[in-house]
Amino acid sequence: MTSIAIARKSIGRRTWRFASLAAVATIVIIAVVAGLTTPAFLTVGNGLVIIRAASMTGIVAIGMSYVTLSGNLFALSASALGALLAVIFALVTAQTDLPAGIAVVLVGAVLAGVLQGVAVNLTGNPIIATLAFGAVFRGLASVLSGNGVLRIHNTAAAWIGTARPLGVPTQSWTFVFLAAVSWLVIRKARLGRQIILSGANREAAVASGLRVNIVTCLALVMLSVGVAIVAIFTVAQFSEARSNLFSGYDFDYIAAVLVGGIALRGGQGTPLQAALGAVLIALLENFMLLNNVSGGLLMTVVGTVVVGAISVFHLLQGKNR
Amino acid sequence: MLQMRNVAKRYGATVALENVNLDVKAGEVMALLGENGAGKSTLVKILAGLEQPDSGAIAIGGKPHNIGSPAQARAAGISYVAQELSIVGTLSVAENVFLGDQTVGLLRSPSSLARRAKPFLARIGLGDIDPSLPAEAFSVAERQLMEIARLLSREARIAILDEPTAALSEVEIDRVKTAVRTLAEEGCAIIYVTHRLGEVFELSHRVTIIRNGHSFAPVATSSLQVDGLIEMMLGRRLEQMFPPRAPSVGDKLLVVEDCLCQGLSSPVSFILRKGEMLGLAGQVGSGATAILKVLAGLTPLYRGSITLDGRPFTPRVIRDSIKMGVAYCSDDRKRDGVFAVRNLVENLSAPVIDQVSRFGLMNRRAETTHTQAVAQQFNIDINGLGRLAGNLSGGNQQKVALGKWIGISPSLLIVEEPTRGVDVGARAEIYRHLRAQTARGLAILFASSDTHEVLGLADTIGTFFQGEMVQIGSADAMTAEIITRDVTHPAVAA
Ligand SMILES: Nc1ncnc2c1ncn2[C@@H]1O[C@H](COP(=O)(O)OP(=O)(O)OP(=O)(O)O)[C@@H](O)[C@H]1O
Ligand SMILES: [Mg+2]
Numbered sequence: 001m002t003s004i005a006i007a008r009k010s011i012g013r014r015t016w017r018f019a020s021l022a023a024v025a026t027i028v029i030i031a032v033v034a035g036l037t038t039p040a041f042l043t044v045g046n047g048l049v050i051i052r053a054a055s056m057t058g059i060v061a062i063g064m065s066y067v068t069l070s071g072n073l074f075a076l077s078a079s080a081l082g083a084l085l086a087v088i089f090a091l092v093t094a095q096t097d098l099p100a101g102i103a104v105v106l107v108g109a110v111l112a113g114v115l116q117g118v119a120v121n122l123t124g125n126p127i128i129a130t131l132a133f134g135a136v137f138r139g140l141a142s143v144l145s146g147n148g149v150l151r152i153h154n155t156a157a158a159w160i161g162t163a164r165p166l167g168v169p170t171q172s173w174t175f176v177f178l179a180a181v182s183w184l185v186i187r188k189a190r191l192g193r194q195i196i197l198s199g200a201n202r203e204a205a206v207a208s209g210l211r212v213n214i215v216t217c218l219a220l221v222m223l224s225v226g227v228a229i230v231a232i233f234t235v236a237q238f239s240e241a242r243s244n245l246f247s248g249y250d251f252d253y254i255a256a257v258l259v260g261g262i263a264l265r266g267g268q269g270t271p272l273q274a275a276l277g278a279v280l281i282a283l284l285e286n287f288m289l290l291n292n293v294s295g296g297l298l299m300t301v302v303g304t305v306v307v308g309a310i311s312v313f314h315l316l317q318g319k320n321r
Numbered sequence: 322m323l324q325m326r327n328v329a330k331r332y333g334a335t336v337a338l339e340n341v342n343l344d345v346k347a348g349e350v351m352a353l354l355g356e357n358g359a360g361k362s363t364l365v366k367i368l369a370g371l372e373q374p375d376s377g378a379i380a381i382g383g384k385p386h387n388i389g390s391p392a393q394a395r396a397a398g399i400s401y402v403a404q405e406l407s408i409v410g411t412l413s414v415a416e417n418v419f420l421g422d423q424t425v426g427l428l429r430s431p432s433s434l435a436r437r438a439k440p441f442l443a444r445i446g447l448g449d450i451d452p453s454l455p456a457e458a459f460s461v462a463e464r465q466l467m468e469i470a471r472l473l474s475r476e477a478r479i480a481i482l483d484e485p486t487a488a489l490s491e492v493e494i495d496r497v498k499t500a501v502r503t504l505a506e507e508g509c510a511i512i513y514v515t516h517r518l519g520e521v522f523e524l525s526h527r528v529t530i531i532r533n534g535h536s537f538a539p540v541a542t543s544s545l546q547v548d549g550l551i552e553m554m555l556g557r558r559l560e561q562m563f564p565p566r567a568p569s570v571g572d573k574l575l576v577v578e579d580c581l582c583q584g585l586s587s588p589v590s591f592i593l594r595k596g597e598m599l600g601l602a603g604q605v606g607s608g609a610t611a612i613l614k615v616l617a618g619l620t621p622l623y624r625g626s627i628t629l630d631g632r633p634f635t636p637r638v639i640r641d642s643i644k645m646g647v648a649y650c651s652d653d654r655k656r657d658g659v660f661a662v663r664n665l666v667e668n669l670s671a672p673v674i675d676q677v678s679r680f681g682l683m684n685r686r687a688e689t690t691h692t693q694a695v696a697q698q699f700n701i702d703i704n705g706l707g708r709l710a711g712n713l714s715g716g717n718q719q720k721v722a723l724g725k726w727i728g729i730s731p732s733l734l735i736v737e738e739p740t741r742g743v744d745v746g747a748r749a750e751i752y753r754h755l756r757a758q759t760a761r762g763l764a765i766l767f768a769s770s771d772t773h774e775v776l777g778l779a780d781t782i783g784t785f786f787q788g789e790m791v792q793i794g795s796a797d798a799m800t801a802e803i804i805t806r807d808v809t810h811p812a813v814a815a
Contacts, residue, residue, distance in 0.1 A: 193683055200660040202660075206657070207657040207658070
C-alpha cells in the first residue's frame with residue numbers, strides 16, 4: 001500500500017476575498033514596477049490621467065457587475081448606449097440647459113435599461129439581446145448626431161468635466177462614491193440580495209418567490225445609469241459628443257469585472273471587485289502606453305491578463321463546488 | 322477486492338473523515354451507513370477520484386492504487402453513481418448513458434447510440450422510453466434510473482451507489498435492487514450508501530458504519546437488528562420514528578374538486594383540513610405529484626375547482642401561491658431548492674426577504690433571528706449558518722430546502738419527498754417538527770415514494786396508479802400491503 005500525497009487545500013469561500021486581495025496585490029506590483037522603470041509614470045499629471053481613466057471604466061464596470069451578479073453574464077451594449085446618451089446630452093444641453101440635459105439623459109438611461117431587461121427576459125439570452133440593442137443605440141447615435149461632432153458651450157458642464165475638488169477629479173470622486181454605494185447595495189440592500197440570489201440559482205430564486213425578471217431589469221437599469229454618468233462626464237470634459245464615442249470599450253468593462261474575480265455564473269462577488277479590476281486595467285494600459293507599447297500588443301496583454309485571471313478563478317472555484 | 326486504510330479528509334476547518342477503513346470483497350454488497358454529514362459521500366468521492374484524501378491508502382485487488390482523477394478511477398474499474406444527479410438535461414438519454422465513456426466515440430450516430438443504450442435502460446426498467454429524447458423531459462426518478470443504466474454500461478469491478486434510491490418509489494427500488502444483485506452475482510464489489518434501512522437488510526451482506534469521522538469494523542448484516550443498527554449509526558437509541566397522528570383536525574382548508582391537470586388521466590377530489598397531513602403515494606408517473614404542481618402554480622389546471630380557506634385558489638406562478646400562504650418544496654433540491662454558492666442564512670431567508678427588510682434595506686438582526694429560529698426547528702447547526710449550502714451533506718441540504726418554508730408561516734405546506742436523503746435520526750426530528758406545525762393548524766400535503774413514510778406520517782392517505790387516484794382514506798385503515806398493492810396493481814383489489 002502506498003500513501004497518497006496530501007491533497008491541495010480547499011480554498012472554500014475565501015476564494016472571493018482572495019480575488020480582491022489578488023487584484024490589490026497586482027495593482028501594487030504594477031504601480032511599483034511602473035514607478036521604478038518609467039519615470040513619467042509617477043508624475044502628478046499622469047496620476048490624474050490614470051485616476052480619470054480608471055474612474056470612467058470603473059463606473060461602468062460597477063454597473064456591469066450588477067448584470068453579471070444577477071446571472072445575466074454581460075451587456076454588450078454599454079459603449080453604444082454611452083455614445084447615444086452622450087449625443088442626446090449634447091443636443092439637449094445645447095438647446096436648453098445643463099439640468100435639462102442631465103434629466104433627459106437619466107430618463108433615457110432608465111428607459112434603455114428597462115427595454116433591454118424586457119428583451120433579455122423574453123429571449124433568455126443577455127448576450128444576443130444586448131448585442132442587438134448595441135447596434136440600435138449606435139445607429140441612433142449616429143442618426144441623431146448627423147455623423148458630425150456636436151459641441152456644447154456650457155461653463156457649468158465644463159466645470160463638472162474638468163474640476164478637481166481637493167485636487168481629485170470630479171470623475172474620481174464620483175467613482176469612489178459609487179463604489180461605496182455599490183458595496184452597500186449588494187451587502188445591505190434588499191435589491192442587492194435579490195440580485196445575488198437570482199444569480200446564484202435562478203430556479204431556486206423563482207421558487208422562493210423572487211421576481212427574477214424585474215431584478216434583471218433593475219440590474220440593467222443600474223448599468224445604464226452608470227453609463228449615463230460616464231457619458232455626461234465625457235461630454236462635459238471635452239465639450240463635444242460624437243456617435244463613435246467609447247467605441248471598443250465594452251471589452252474594458254467586461255475585463256474589469258472578470259479581472260476583479262466576479263463569478264461569471266453570477267451570485268458571487270461584489271461590485272467593489274469590478275472597481276478594483278478597473279483600476280488594475282487602467283494602470284496596466286497606462287504603463288504600457290507610456291512605454292510606447294503598440295495598440296495591438298496592448299490588447300494582447302490585457303486579453304492575456306483576463307484569460308489568466310478567469311482561469312485562476314475557475315480553478316479555485318472548481319475546488320469548492 | 323477493495324481496501325481503504327486510515328483515510329482522512331478535511332475541508333478547511335471541517336473534518337469530514339478522520340480515520341476510516343473500508344474492505345469490500347468481490348461479489349459482496351457492502352452497505353455504507355451513517356448520519357447526514359458522517360462522511361459517506363466524501364469517502365466514495367475519494368474512490369471515484371473526485372476528492373483527494375489528506376492521508377490514507379487505497380488498494381485494489383491487493384495492489385496499491387492512486388486515484389487522482391475520475392479517469393483513473395474508471396481505469397481502475399470503479400464506476401460511481403453520485404448522490405446528486407449528474408444527468409445533463411440537454412443531452413439525450415442515450416448520450417447520458419454513455420457520458421464520459423471514451424470507448425463510445427462521440428461521432429457515433431444518435432440512432433446507433435440509442436440502440437446501444439437500450440439494453441442497459443431495459444435492465445433498469447426504462448425499456449419503454451425513447452433514448453434519443455433529451456433527458457430533461459424525464460422525472461427525477463427516471464433520471465436517477467438513467468444514472469444506474471450508466472453504471473451498468475461501464476462493466477465495472479467496483480460499483481459505488483450513493484443513495485441511488487432516495488428519489489425512487491418501491492417498484493423502481495426493486496429494479497435497482499435486482500440490478501445490484503445481478504452485479505454482485507457477476508462478481509462486482511459493491512458499495513451501497515443509503516438511509517433506507519429496509520434495503521440494508523434485503524440487499525447487503527455486510528455493513529460499515531461511519532460515525533464522527535471514524536469507521537466501525539464491518540458487521541455481517543445477518544447478525545444485525547434494525548434497532549441495533551440505528552443505535553450504532555446515531556450513537557443513541559431512537560425512541561420513536563413517527564410522532565402520533567393528529568388527535569383531531571380543524572376546518573376545511575383546501576378543497577379540490579374534480580380537478581384534472583397534466584399527469585392525471587381522471588379527475589381527483591379531496592379535502593384537506595387544518596392540522597391534517599395528507600400523504601399521496603404512487604410510483605413515478607402515477608400522478609401523485611400532479612396536483613401538487615398545480616397548487617404550487619407550476620402547471621395549469623385543466624378542469625375543476627380549488628378553494629383555499631373558502632376562496633377560489635388558482636395560482637399562475639409560484640409567487641401567487643406563496644402570497645396566499647402556500648409553500649412548495651420540490652423534490653429536486655439541487656435545481657430549485659438551495660442556493661449552493663450562498664450561505665445558510667441567505668438560503669433560509671430567501672422566501673422572506675420582504676419580511677426581514679425595511680425601506681429597501683436588509684434588517685440583519687431580524688434576518689438572523691428568523692433564520693436561527695428556522696434552523697433550530699429543523700436541527701440545523703445554528704453555529705454553522707455562515708457555511709455555504711453547497712458544502713453541506715446531501716441530507717443537511719434537504720433540511721435547508723424544506724426548513725426555509727416553515728419560515729413563511731404557511732397555512733399549507735406542499736412537499737415532494739420531505740425527507741429525501743435524510744438520515745433516520747434527523748428524519749424522526751423532521752417528522753416531529755412537521756407534526757408540531759400541524760398541531761398549530763398547518764395543513765401539509767405531501768407526496769412520497771417511501772411507503773413507510775406515507776403510512777407513518779400521514780393522517781389521510783391517497784394512492785395513485787397510472788394517473789388515477791385509486792383510493793383516499795384514513796391512515797388507520799391502511800397498511801403497507803394495501804398501499805403497495807394500490808400503487809402497483811390496483812386491478813387486483815377491484
Ligand atoms: N466541498 C466541501 N467543502 C466543505 N465541507 C464539505 C464539502 N463537502 C462536504 N463537506 C462536509 O464534510 C462532511 C461530510 O459530508 P458528506 O457529504 O460526505 O456526508 P454524507 O455522509 O454523505 O451525508 P448525507 O447522508 O447527508 O449525504 C459534512 O460535514 C459536510 O458539510
Ligand atoms: Mg452523502
